[in-house]
Amino acid sequence: MTQFGELEAAIMDAVWDAGKSLRVREVLERLDRDPEPAYNTVHTVTEILYRKGWLSKEKDGRAYKYGATKSREEYVAGLMDEALSVAGNRTATLARFVQQMQPGEAEELHRLLGQAVAKEASE
Structure with a gap:
């Protein structure tokens, strides 16, 4: 197991703190970063966390919601x-x-x- 990168950690904190699955836009809104990362950057890192097994992914209309698979x-x-x-x-x-x-x-x-x-x- 390796330590999360800075943006990975921020995304996981947002999902853990929410206590529920979030759309990428919702994750982005919860990030307290200056400058704010681009939507595509957050989406890419969220997908990486999904592929690593840290996030689940479920269809929600035209988008996806991502939830923590581990605490x-x-x-x-x-x-x-x-x-x-x-x-x-x-x-x-x-x-x-x-x-x-x-x-x-x-x-x-x-x-x-x-x-x-x-x-x-x-x-």
Whole structure:
């Protein structure tokens, strides 16, 4: 998995934030970029995201609507997994990551790990 390019990320953010499928024109309206990219540019990058499997495509009249096939959380988790895969020592990298967390985040991680362990034990 590779990180999205700048426009890819902006398009995915627009679709994720909308929580529904959007036409390219609607995506363009939601982009907060200066200068505003051309419609054809947004359409091309949206099609690339569709071909990569990040967006679904459904006919809507004469146009198409594009919706996210994976959540923002799935994307970020994939990036984290990729980062850990290049780490020389995954455990040391995870320890460093946890040390940088805010106290509330570390507590939430501890709770989630407890749930994962309990689920494993019950399977």
